Amino acid sequence: MFAFLIRRLGQAGVVMLVISVLSFSIQDELGDPLRELVGESVSEDIREQLREEMGLNDPFFAQYWRFLKKALRGDLGTSYFFKRPALDVIMDKLPATIDLVIGATFWILLFSVPVGVFAAINPRHWLSNLAMGLSIIGISVPVFLTAIFLIYLFSVELGWLPSYGRGDTVTLFGGWETSLLTRDGLAHLLLPSISLASVILPLFVRMIRSEMMEVLESEYVKFARAKGLTKRRIWMLHAFKNTLLPVITVGGVQLGIMVAYTILTETVFQWPGMGFMFLEAINRVDTPLIVAYLIIVGLIFVVTNTVVDIVYGLVNPMVNLTTKSS
Amino acid sequence: MSSANGMNAGTLAVRPERWRRLRDSPVFYSFTHNRTAMLSAAVLLAFVFATLLAPLLAPYDPWDLTAFDIMDSEIPPLGSAGADTRFVLGTDAMGRDMLSALLYGAGISIVIGVFATLLQAVIGVSVGLAAGYFGGRLDSLLMRIADIQLSFTTLMVAIIVLAVFQATVGLAFYEDFALIVIVLVIGIAEWPQYARTVRACVLAEKKKEYVDAARVMGLKPATIIYRHILPNTFSPLLVISTVQVANAIITEAALAFLGLGMPITKPSLGSLIKNGFEFIFSGAWWITAFPALVLVVLILAINLLGDWLRDVLNPRLYDD
Numbered sequence: 001m002f003a004f005l006i007r008r009l010g011q012a013g014v015v016m017l018v019i020s021v022l023s024f025s026i027q028d029e030l031g032d033p034l035r036e037l038v039g040e041s042v043s044e045d046i047r048e049q050l051r052e053e054m055g056l057n058d059p060f061f062a063q064y065w066r067f068l069k070k071a072l073r074g075d076l077g078t079s080y081f082f083k084r085p086a087l088d089v090i091m092d093k094l095p096a097t098i099d100l101v102i103g104a105t106f107w108i109l110l111f112s113v114p115v116g117v118f119a120a121i122n123p124r125h126w127l128s129n130l131a132m133g134l135s136i137i138g139i140s141v142p143v144f145l146t147a148i149f150l151i152y153l154f155s156v157e158l159g160w161l162p163s164y165g166r167g168d169t170v171t172l173f174g175g176w177e178t179s180l181l182t183r184d185g186l187a188h189l190l191l192p193s194i195s196l197a198s199v200i201l202p203l204f205v206r207m208i209r210s211e212m213m214e215v216l217e218s219e220y221v222k223f224a225r226a227k228g229l230t231k232r233r234i235w236m237l238h239a240f241k242n243t244l245l246p247v248i249t250v251g252g253v254q255l256g257i258m259v260a261y262t263i264l265t266e267t268v269f270q271w272p273g274m275g276f277m278f279l280e281a282i283n284r285v286d287t288p289l290i291v292a293y294l295i296i297v298g299l300i301f302v303v304t305n306t307v308v309d310i311v312y313g314l315v316n317p318m319v320n321l322t323t324k325s326s
Numbered sequence: 327m328s329s330a331n332g333m334n335a336g337t338l339a340v341r342p343e344r345w346r347r348l349r350d351s352p353v354f355y356s357f358t359h360n361r362t363a364m365l366s367a368a369v370l371l372a373f374v375f376a377t378l379l380a381p382l383l384a385p386y387d388p389w390d391l392t393a394f395d396i397m398d399s400e401i402p403p404l405g406s407a408g409a410d411t412r413f414v415l416g417t418d419a420m421g422r423d424m425l426s427a428l429l430y431g432a433g434i435s436i437v438i439g440v441f442a443t444l445l446q447a448v449i450g451v452s453v454g455l456a457a458g459y460f461g462g463r464l465d466s467l468l469m470r471i472a473d474i475q476l477s478f479t480t481l482m483v484a485i486i487v488l489a490v491f492q493a494t495v496g497l498a499f500y501e502d503f504a505l506i507v508i509v510l511v512i513g514i515a516e517w518p519q520y521a522r523t524v525r526a527c528v529l530a531e532k533k534k535e536y537v538d539a540a541r542v543m544g545l546k547p548a549t550i551i552y553r554h555i556l557p558n559t560f561s562p563l564l565v566i567s568t569v570q571v572a573n574a575i576i577t578e579a580a581l582a583f584l585g586l587g588m589p590i591t592k593p594s595l596g597s598l599i600k601n602g603f604e605f606i607f608s609g610a611w612w613i614t615a616f617p618a619l620v621l622v623v624l625i626l627a628i629n630l631l632g633d634w635l636r637d638v639l640n641p642r643l644y645d646d
Contacts, residue, residue: 015474026490136633140625142576144583145599145618152606253476260482264580268603279584282489294486301478 004313012306019298020071023291024064076295077288081281086292090274095177096166097262097273099185103193104258108201116208117243120216121235131205138202143261147195147268154191162188164270192269199261200254207250212243245315252308256301356638363634369627377433384426385412389592394421400605403612416612418601424612427598428620434594435624438508439575443567445513450520451563455551457521458528469525472518480515481577487511488586501589508587512574523566527559561639568632572625579621595621 070076076086119128141149155163166179166188179185215221216239224234263275270276274293281289348354357363376383387393398421401410415424453472457465491507492500531537532555540550579596581587583603588594590601595617602613 011470026486136629137622137626140572140629141622142579142583142596142625144580145622148599148603148606148614148618152611156607257479257481260479260485263481263485264583267584282493283585285493290489297482298478 005310008306008309012302015302016298019302020068020295021064023294023298024067025060026294027067027287027291071295076292079281079286079289079292081284081286081289086288087296089277089289090292090296093272093274093277096179096271097259097266097275099166099179099189100192100196100262100265100271100273101255101258103189104196104200107193107197108204112201112204112208116205117212117235117240119205119209120212120243123213132209135202135205138198141198143195143199144264144268146198147191147265150191150195151268161191163191166272192265192271195268196258196261196265200258203254204247204251208243208247211246212239215239215242245312248315249308249312252304252311255304259297259300353638356634360634362630366627366630366634369623370631373432373436373624373627376429377436380426380429380433384423384429386423386426388422388427388430391420391591400610400613402610403616415616418598418613419605419610424616427593428595428616431593431595431598431617432620432624434505434588434592435575435578435596435621438505438512438578438588438594439571441509442512442516442574442578443570445509446516446570447520447563447567449514449517451524451556451559453517454521454524455528455556458525459532459547459551459555465525468521472521475515476518478515480512480573481580483515484508484511484577484581485584485586488581492586497589501591504588505592508578508581512577516570516573519566519570520563523562524559527562528555531555531558565632565636565639568628568635572628572632575621575625575628595624 074087078084079086079089082089115131118125119131122128151163154161166185171177179189221234221238224238229238259275262271262273263279265271266273266276267279274296278290278293280286281293357367398410398413398417399419401413401417403413403416403424413423413425415428417423418427453468457468488507488511495503528551537550537554540554545554575595578587578594579599582594582596583600585600588597590597593601598617599614599621602610602615602617605613
């Protein structure tokens with residue numbers, strides 16, 4: 001167990017290092033930090049001198065080493081546009097994105113489990129067919145189209161819900177701004193969270209259905225049936241519990257995917273979160289902010305994947321952690 | 327084996343024999359008895375023909391920006407007030423004919439989907455075959471890389487790469503090379519899907535007797551891999567290929583919507599949707615609605631065909 005933990009954490013560390021090297025090399029490609037600082041009016045001699053002083057002429061790995069040391073202390077550079085530390089800018093935008101992810105997760109949990117389990121237990125029921133048909137439509141409609149359609153229907157045509165922004169927010173625990181606790185905030189959150197959920201919900205419904213159908217075919221379920229246990233007990237206690245195992249792994253990875261899709265959802269709804277900020281940073285060539293975003297998002301991906309792997313190892317009795325080598 | 331014998335007997339005899347085998351196969355039977363599958367296939371065929379014949383079918387050239395007349399901008403489609411018979415599906419804000427733009431745009435989307443998937447398949451199948459057949463350290467190294475690559479969403483990787491590419495080379499250069507770069511990015515980012523499937527198949531096939539027999543006969547590993555094992559991995563490959571084409575088209579559309587896909591001078595379906603999005607609020611719905619509809623129908627047809635294939639071929643998509 002301990003060896004597995006160490007190996008898994010070591011791998012996470014290596015991946016983070018690779019991400020930081022890649023992000024840092026982007027910094028080299030995009031724009032000239034000196035021009036951002038002093039503008040065009042400074043003469044070439046002074047430029048060269050400043051360049052030398054700032055260490056911009058040092059070899060790549062010397063510069064990277066400095067960047068890494070600063071990054072480990074939480075200093076990811078200063079945004080050109082906001083004139084503030086990039087990490088602070090991201091931390092300001094993070095609550096909005098987390099609200100969105102919580103909203104989408106709520107819809108996914110609310111619908112995926114009941115619908116998936118129902119469709120697995122009653123594969124020939126017309127409701128199951130309807131759910132499967134809807135899920136394939138859901139997979140086929142890109143998330144930004146769902147968002148545009150929702151805006152057109154509920155904001156432009158019906159005028160029921162706001163089409164952009166976050167609405168009223170409340171500050172919790174000293175600094176956590178959330179729109180989950182105000183009426184106006186929830187109204188603003190409704191459409192974005194539904195669009196974000198629309199990418200992942202159909203995948204979850206299909207996955208839970210197929211996993212559960214497979215489990216229902218297994219020997220121990222047949223045995224439980226032969227023992228004369230009630231159907232409900234077999235479904236819930238025997239089958240559903242084992243369905244959840246693969247759902248945990250895929251679910252954890254989907255959380256990372258959701259972060260990527262927030263860029264699309266936030267752009268359509270002008271939601272003031274990290275994803276929208278990232279796209280604006282790209283358009284403004286705000287390199288430090290881009291690099292900081294990449295590192296933070298990379299960290300989120302790596303942490304979720306590592307946690308999911310470890311939890312899976314702990315939960316699944318069939319995974320023998322001591323001999324797992326691949 | 328029988329097809330190889332047929333080859334020797336003469337190519338003329340092969341064709342009717344192959345056709346009969348296809349006609350008598352369970353796959354063909356299932357196809358002709360499944361309305362959804364036939365309809366999806368028909369829609370896809372129509373798409374392929376429409377895009378191949380786009381230069382003949384399209385009333386205007388949607389890539390020739392100098393030919394647009396600003397006086398023709400935002401003309402609604404036939405059937406609504408203010409329509410113009412010259413533009414059946416209306417025009418966009420630049421005065422571009424929507425029908426022509428859709429025919430060419432669908433073609434670009436399909437080209438991106440197919441070529442990105444081909445690239446994924448070439449990389450993924452080679453890696454999967456090598457990892458599965460040789461095993462050991464090579465296998466664990468390659469699969470670790472695949473795991474890590476998979477944990478970063480293609481969309482995320484593509485956004486970053488294209489944003490950096492666009493910012494470094496400038497917009498003019500970007501417009502010329504966007505297609506190639508998009509195919510490369512989506513192609514490279516998704517290879518683990520193929521690699522994992524192929525590797526799982528190879529591991530299962532490797533244990534079978536025909537592989538042992540081939541080895542005992544003294545065939546080289548390369549021959550065994552390509553002539554014996556690879557053909558047996560085709561059905562799962564076919565199934566994931568449909569999904570991958572659909573995903574590649576969606577990914578490009580999403581990139582285009584963020585301004586990182588095909589440029590508006592050579593628009594894909596996604597670029598057309600982005601192009602129309604800002605006019606939705608002023609009531610010019612057709613600039614967005616038609617490309618959106620075409621995109622969804624295209625993806626839906628591919629996915630439905632993929633679903634049917636999965637049910638018929640029933641490949642065990644192993645998870646490991």
